Amino acid sequence: MSSEERAAALDMESDDRLGRRVELIISRVLRTGVMASLVLIVVGTLLTFLHHPGYASSPSDLARLTQPGAAVPHTLRGVATGVLALRGQSIVAAGLLLLMLTPVIRVAVSIVAFMVQRDRVYVAITSVVLLLLLLSFALGRSAV
Amino acid sequence: MTPLAFVLWALLASFLAGLIGSLLGLGGGIIIIPALTLWLHIDIRYAIGASIVSVIATSSGAAATYVRERLANLRVAMVLELATTTGALSGAFLAGRIATRWLYFIFGAVMAYSSIMMFRKMGGGSSRSRRPAPWADRLRLHSSYYDEALGKEIAYRVVSTRIGLGLMYVAGIVSGLLGIGSGVLKVPAMDLAMGLPVKVSTATSNFMIGVTAAASAGIYFSRGDIDPFVAAPVAVGVLLGAAIGSRWLSRLRGSTVRGIFVVVLLWVAAQMLLRGIRG
Numbered sequence: 001m002s003s004e005e006r007a008a009a010l011d012m013e014s015d016d017r018l019g020r021r022v023e024l025i026i027s028r029v030l031r032t033g034v035m036a037s038l039v040l041i042v043v044g045t046l047l048t049f050l051h052h053p054g055y056a057s058s059p060s061d062l063a064r065l066t067q068p069g070a071a072v073p074h075t076l077r078g079v080a081t082g083v084l085a086l087r088g089q090s091i092v093a094a095g096l097l098l099l100m101l102t103p104v105i106r107v108a109v110s111i112v113a114f115m116v117q118r119d120r121v122y123v124a125i126t127s128v129v130l131l132l133l134l135l136s137f138a139l140g141r142s143a144v
Numbered sequence: 145m146t147p148l149a150f151v152l153w154a155l156l157a158s159f160l161a162g163l164i165g166s167l168l169g170l171g172g173g174i175i176i177i178p179a180l181t182l183w184l185h186i187d188i189r190y191a192i193g194a195s196i197v198s199v200i201a202t203s204s205g206a207a208a209t210y211v212r213e214r215l216a217n218l219r220v221a222m223v224l225e226l227a228t229t230t231g232a233l234s235g236a237f238l239a240g241r242i243a244t245r246w247l248y249f250i251f252g253a254v255m256a257y258s259s260i261m262m263f264r265k266m267g268g269g270s271s272r273s274r275r276p277a278p279w280a281d282r283l284r285l286h287s288s289y290y291d292e293a294l295g296k297e298i299a300y301r302v303v304s305t306r307i308g309l310g311l312m313y314v315a316g317i318v319s320g321l322l323g324i325g326s327g328v329l330k331v332p333a334m335d336l337a338m339g340l341p342v343k344v345s346t347a348t349s350n351f352m353i354g355v356t357a358a359a360s361a362g363i364y365f366s367r368g369d370i371d372p373f374v375a376a377p378v379a380v381g382v383l384l385g386a387a388i389g390s391r392w393l394s395r396l397r398g399s400t401v402r403g404i405f406v407v408v409l410l411w412v413a414a415q416m417l418l419r420g421i422r423g
Contacts, residue, residue, distance in 0.1 A: 027207075027208045031208040034201075034204050034383060038379075038383055041379055042380060045151070045376050045380075049148065055146065055147035055148055056148040061146070062147045065147060066373060067187070068187045070371060072370065072371045089372045090372075093370075096376075100197070100200055100362070100365070103200060103203065103204060104355075107225075110222065121283065125226060132359075133359055136236065136359040136360070137362045139233070
């Protein structure tokens with residue numbers, strides 16, 4: 001094996017190893033997002049049942065909680081003030097928001113990971129995906 | 145039903161949805177929505193909101209495992225996400241401008257056709273295409289994964305990247321317009337058109353559906369369609385189901401995964417055709 005061939009082989013190997021690192025980083029981002037939101041959702045639900053012991057026995061409460069037009073938190077500010085007041089349902093909502101944000105964070109982290117790999121084509125592809133995602137968030141807000 | 149009983153039943157149904165969804169690359173909406181509306185009598189708005197949460201939960205819960213085990217093809221996912229997100233945006237733009245009735249017809253027929261094609265491929269094993277694939281070469285999409293059921297590393301080639309992009313664009317539009325999980329369209333596109341092994345197709349679809357759903361989740365949240373009381377047990381149940389299902393996929397035989405997928409695909413196709421007929 002000539003020195004050039006050996007250099008090329010080494011290059012491919014480090015390329016593979018970098019690729020593997022990208023995969024592990026993305027896997028860890030997903031796992032962390034999922035775990036954190038799981039904790040918030042479970043804690044929020046437990047708090048809800050602690051604050052309202054009647055929920056274990058009263059069927060009419062379910063209708064009130066799930067009827068159309070129930071007081072559902074739908075603004076970031078509403079969720080934030082509810083979390084500070086330790087309201088169970090607001091903590092659940094915060095957990096759900098974090099869960100929804102996890103794929104977006106995953107895309108953002110992939111851009112950085114491909115940059116480290118110096119993979120220009122994939123930095124470009126992933127950046128466009130992130131832009132399109134942010135655009136759809138912006139359009140979604142204006143549509144409401 | 146008391147609120148406590150609701151939480152427990154929803155948890156159980158969602159656990160099943162997460163288990164099946166993670167194996168097949170679907171969001172589990174086809175289980176969650178009927179379970180919540182027909183069985184637990186939840187308003188359809190909140191059921192759809194909860195099903196969006198369920199898609200993201202299945203995706204993030206299972207993809208962590210699939211990416212680590214190299215079952216999901218990251219590069220294929222990133223490239224195809226270009227088309228699905230563009231499609232989702234187009235779908236949002238087209239909403240209310242075209243009659244969805246015909247879409248149900250067309251896609252019901254397309255899905256019935258794909259299920260037949262996937263069924264016919266069942267006995268074929270892994271005869272991989274040798275066609276030239278300049279785009280896939282350029283984007284370095286070819287890869288391999290370790291198959292636990294076969295006990296060996298399986299190398300595969302990716303073909304027809306441009307056709308795949310076109311199909312994913314359409315899948316994005318459909319999920320934006322009809323609100324159906326686009327996994328049922330993504331898996332056949334990768335399996336039939338692009339030559340990916342079926343387990344890689346479902347794992348990669350799983351990885352992608354989270355991004356498609358996240359694009360519309362913000363809209364559902366600000367409309368107040370995501371009721372935390374309904375969505376909480378769904379999210380927890382689905383996450384647990386997906387965590388377990390994603391550990392099974394590598395050990396299942398490809399033909400088993402394909403068989404379950406064909407049945408689910410036929411079921412969804414029949415439902416879509418029915419909705420098209422009813423108008």
